[in-house]
Amino acid sequence: MTAARRVAGKLGGLLLTLFLASLLVFFSRFLVPGDPVTFLLRGRKPSPEAIAQVTTQYGLDLPPWQQYVQWLAGVLHGDFGRSLQYRQDVAAVIGERLPVTLGLVVMAGLMIAVVGLVGGIVAALNRGRIVDRGVLIGLTVLGAIPSFVGSIVLIAVFAVQLGWFPSFGSGDGGVLDTVYHLVLPSIALAVVFVVLVGKVTRSSMVDQLGREHVEVATSRGLGRATVVRRHVFRNAIGPILTVSGVLVAGLLVASSIVEAAFGLAGIGSLLVQSVDRLDFPVVQAIVLLVVLAFVVVNAIVDLLEPWIDPRSAAGAGAR
């Protein structure tokens, strides 16, 4: 199979998944029994203008599939409708809050990558020994600390007791200050995910270490470091990348917990707040964005894999 056809096939699958996901996000509203206007304007005293506005925004006087087409056409142009709580365009509300969430996810992602990779590699190189067991137990314990528990403990110890880090907000807007404010939140976010990357790195490395080509490389007199770097780690990278791709959506959703705990104005806390204030257009938009991020990142991982490891492309073609 040629590379072009493989990419086209992947893109087709990606678009199909996105299309089906958009159906799910849009038509979920139809699961709620009763009048859609009443549902969308719950908890508010609907003025005739508000009713008229929601009716046009969602095209509620049209048949369902036309409503969907109208909504999708808007979404494809970056128009997610109007937020009921802010009386602004949903896209603008989300855009304002996106940087904090992205900063949080990037910092947490770096921590996960560093701790997970180092832990996994160290454990694999010492497999069966006490270091290996220690790393595995450590990873398992970290994996059992949900973000809200991590947030609480970090706030108690490092913000309240020691006073080293702030417990609230994202700072004055300067880059350094923002990073400083995001240290505790990103640790809280990273903790539970480290175990996935760590364990996959370890098992993937252990699997490679037992292969014949590694023995051959060693017997040819290559140094341990070279063997590990060029013959073990390079081959072990595939599964690690796959797991990392799956993590992205989890990080985005878990960031809502961390943002709530640390009072950060990101899209995670916006999601929770919008559910709380019955602002359905914002909820719908954020859910769609998270799914989009998940699908796109996984597609990128899929496409990167044969580039990093040409065998997977060849193998896929041979099957």
Added chain:
Amino acid sequence: MTTPTLALEVLRAPRARPANTAYLISLAALGALTLAAILAPWIAPYDPDQVDLAAVYASPSSAHWLGTDALGRDILSRMMYGARTALLAPLIVVISSTIIGILLGLLAGWRGGWVDSVLGRIFDVVFAFPSLLIAIMAVALFGKGLVAPVIAMSIAYAPFVARLTRSLVASERSRPYVSAYRVQGFSGGWIATRRVLPNVTPIVGAQSTLNFGYVLAELAALSFLGLGVQAPTAEWGAMINEAQAGLLGGHFLPAIVPAVAVVIAVVAVNVIGEELSDRIGGGTPA
């Protein structure tokens, strides 16, 4: 062909390896939590909602073993009542997602062809929605509380179970015993449900227990966010939510106690789940 194994037989099975201390401790911890939850109305020292403004933020003492919270409510009693929701809700999710998943996986693996492709595509779409996101979405649609999230998460977790079941069923299908039944004239449906299903259920069941910890943490997170169990009710996540204000004032116990309980429950369930998977064999822990 391996004989069908019941989960209970596996629990009691003689161990090939030396007794696993972590496993035994986890069983004891989970057992204690379960007992506390079941017996809460009889053994809890106080009414979980009893406000005592004379004993606000009391330190642990013989009267209040784990201290009291901002309203002077006994933390131990609240923990015991909270354990009911904390354990029961994930149990419902795990059981229903396992049943849905096994049925769909059996259908996909046994029928193959277009049924398999369509179901596989649907699973892919559901995978793109993290389970906590589906739960939040359910709250946005149907209002706060745990009923909608529990149903939503049962659906969110089903594809994980279904995919494992599918692959196990697909490999069972080519086993000689299946052909033997076919030759004797048994119908496909009968073989699938009466002979193949019992062979894959223990493996799938053991894997499903591993979901319990995640579900427990996610439902507690939902209540922590104020979207699940609502504030005055004693529930671990909701307790942490309520205790956040006091945390900044240096009152750690009301938040830390439920936080530690969540971690203990998750670790215990995961250790038990992994041990069960190891004993049954087949399938790799996710």
